[in-house]
Amino acid sequence: MGKYNVAIVGAAGAVGREMLSIVQERGLPYNELRLLEKEDGTFTTEDGVEYEAIEATPEVFEDIDIALFSAGSAASKKLAPEAAKRGTVVVDNSSAFRMDPEIPLVVPEVNPEDINNHKGIIANPNCSTIQMVGALKPIYDQVGIKRIVVSTYQAVSGSGKAAMDELLEQSKSILEGKEAKAEVYPHQIAFNALPHIDIFFDDGYTKEEMKMVNETKKIMGDDSIKVTATTVRIPVLIGHAESVNLELGAELEVKEAKELLDAAEGVRVVDNPEELVYPMQNQIEEIDDILVGRIRKDNTIDAGLNLWIVANNLRKGAALNTVQIAEKLIENNAL
Amino acid sequence: MGKYNVAIVGAAGAVGREMLSIVQERGLPYNELRLLEKEDGTFTTEDGVEYEAIEATPEVFEDIDIALFSAGSAASKKLAPEAAKRGTVVVDNSSAFRMDPEIPLVVPEVNPEDINNHKGIIANPNCSTIQMVGALKPIYDQVGIKRIVVSTYQAVSGSGKAAMDELLEQSKSILEGKEAKAEVYPHQIAFNALPHIDIFFDDGYTKEEMKMVNETKKIMGDDSIKVTATTVRIPVLIGHAESVNLELGAELEVKEAKELLDAAEGVRVVDNPEELVYPMQNQIEEIDDILVGRIRKDNTIDAGLNLWIVANNLRKGAALNTVQIAEKLIENNAL
Incomplete structure (x- = not known):
């Protein structure tokens, strides 16, 4: 080499x-x-x-x-x-x-x-797309994916270093009983959530949401995958989390899903509710893998599955x- | 009287x-x-x-x-x-x-x-259920609701005053470079998100998630409404937010949805993306109404609709x- x-x-x-x-x-x-x-x-x-x-x-x-x-x-x-x-x-x-x-x-x-x-x-790709397709690929390969409903919980570091400083500054101000100054974001992000990432389009979706829709199809090479997204900024420094609801092409048991995910390169199952173990953003700073937990069957549809996906938006993202x-x-x- | x-x-x-x-x-x-x-x-x-x-x-x-x-x-x-x-x-x-x-x-x-x-x-009812059914009732009455996929962004005050103090204490410790002590929650909540509210059941769902499923049916008096939920605690003091994806009984235009919601008692539409106006938890402390924004058609299914619902969990909730x-x-x- x-x-x-x-x-x-x-x-x-x-x-x-x-x-x-x-x-x-x-x-x-x-x-x-x-x-x-x-x-x-x-x-x-x-x-x-x-x-x-x-x-x-x-x-x-x-x-x-x-x-x-x-x-x-x-x-x-x-x-x-x-x-x-x-x-x-x-x-x-x-x-x-x-x-x-x-x-x-x-x-x-x-x-x-x-x-x-x-x-x-x-x-x-966009950070929120990378971790989603990374986690979904092994499932897609096995049973296919018809539809994805995703809601995100994204860290401020996705907006760069100034946003991280703003979250820390605002948090400090609020703890001291002072007013929080918003400069990077249009509204206060400390102790708040903003259902708004990137610009808005006329149909009410944000560019971040449409990135998840369109990039997913392109990376997976499958235009038939339907994706609807709501992307939200929360007061976390590093690490995006995603609540993902899937309509699969065929039934997949939780046990099988875990085996597929565990065998996949770059993906790790972190899912032991009994021990209160699930993926969390505050543990992602040094981690390269995409973490998947809260894996549950969704019985409101045929072949439904719920997942909670966390990755380091600055690293894997x-x-x-x-x-x-x-x-x-x-x-x-x-x- | x-x-x-x-x-x-x-x-x-x-x-x-x-x-x-x-x-x-x-x-x-x-x-x-x-x-x-x-x-x-x-x-x-x-x-x-x-x-x-x-x-x-x-x-x-x-x-x-x-x-x-x-x-x-x-x-x-x-x-x-x-x-x-x-x-x-x-x-x-x-x-x-x-x-x-x-x-x-x-x-x-x-x-x-x-x-x-x-x-x-x-x-x-449970706080997260109240604000969801309150917002959905006018839509349900008009076109029916077949399925709800909800992901929540819930404030720590839902766990009581000690949890609010814990969030503030942990935030202060972290800003000072000290370790955050977790007592009310099993993990750090400051600058983090916990996909875990109330106890876990064997199927991987939490009791909070099943409250949203079961209470919704009981309050609406309709067992045919399918609900799947992922409930998440985020570092916000007061106000729960919910990302809600709906499969309706019939098509509903965004304009009609806004009119229905605006006419409903106790519900207010806060949805003007052009002016960067959407419901936010940091503005909910003094508000009794259930706020609904980010109202968008979801074209991945027939009669799909996405909403962002925010309410004061201590008051309306x-x-x-x-x-x-x-x-x-x-x-x-x-x-």
Whole structure:
């Protein structure tokens, strides 16, 4: 296996920092790891290490093999094609290219084969979609899935580092009896829930909800899967949770579902109600697996199943998935 | 209209205090308002008023016309029959009698007629059920409801005052970098979500989830309504939110749904995504109405509809509903 020049675009952000740490921790084989930001500067990670970032211009991609992007849609739209033009393979964590039919949208445990069809850009799905399709794939493969009703409980880190700071600041203010200032979100998020993630469309759905609908079909490669979603921000720092109700193609006993999920790569069953064990967001910070619990038959329909899915939105929902795509690119000789 | 001797059992608790304030604020016509607790003593409300409570014994109900109970199932099972035996009509906020076929389970806006069938005890439904059936009744009356998939976002005040203190204490500890102590809940609730309310049954459902299933059928008087629920505690002090997916008996346009809900007693439509207006728990503390927003067609099935329902679990979900039942008892001459 050779070594590659790797770039992280948006390296100082919440997801960028996770990319930086995951690239190192998983030993992605790089010669150079180039950190890119809006402008030249330094940033310090939580463990106290100072890193230098340089300005992300089209030219800095000249000798880059793989670029992991997490700098927002606008930056991706501008720079990803420039990087691709220069021979870089871009793994993009923004929503810019996800629904482009020419661009693969990949969760490595679900549709790794799509990686090989890239034309210079591969899109990383939305965090809430990644953990849902990751958990549902083994069930889908066994019995099929007709319909998904999902309600989410999403962490503020999905909106970046400023949102995490806002939740902490607001919580502090409220505990001190002061008013909570809302800047990142339109309303107070501390001790509150906002049924609103990303922009609203005319039919009343949010863009986040439609991402779950459309990306699920594309990643699963099955337009017949029906998805309806309600996405909600709750005052949690890291980790998204999802209450998922499924109408399956055929009956699946809870025991079978657990066996399928336990055997799947990147998925772990955490489901022991007797011992009060179920997936929780406050235990997800160091975890890469998608956790599934509260697995119950839903007898209100034929072949119904309820699940509670928790994953780390910064890692599996974002940075880890991009690094895993990069690993597959290398493994498949698809650069 | 005469005046009545009214008792509040568990007056010093989170719901008991709300009962005390709502009885006064709505002018329930009482001669005497007798506050009862486990033992003689005093307690002070948030506005600084000190109240005296006396020990709840069977004998103190001798001259009481109406008793509002919120002291837990065990106390209700022991004392409510004693009170009823002495001619008191009990409105009980515990789960002790809710599913007893002989005992009416009432939301005054939904099934007021059931009040008249009481034999001394009327049960107040579970908080999460009250707000759901309250919001769904006008829709049910118009087009019928075949199936409900509900995921909840419930406030800690549903577990009483100690849980509210625990959330605040844990939040403070975490902000100070200290460990959070969990006593009321089995796990940390601050900056976390617990997919676990009340005890677990063998099939993996919780008692809270089955309350939503069974109480809904009983209150609506329709066993054919199918309900599947996932109930979740989130770090919010007051107010439960619910993401509700409906399969209706016939198509209902969003506009019609809004008109039906707006015309219903005790329900208010709060749904203007363009202005980022939707029901939120942090605005519910002083509100009696059930708020409904995020009203959207769900086109994955025929006649599908998604809703986001928020109500004050201490008021409409508990204390207010018991006082409204008492008012109806008086109005209907059903004491």
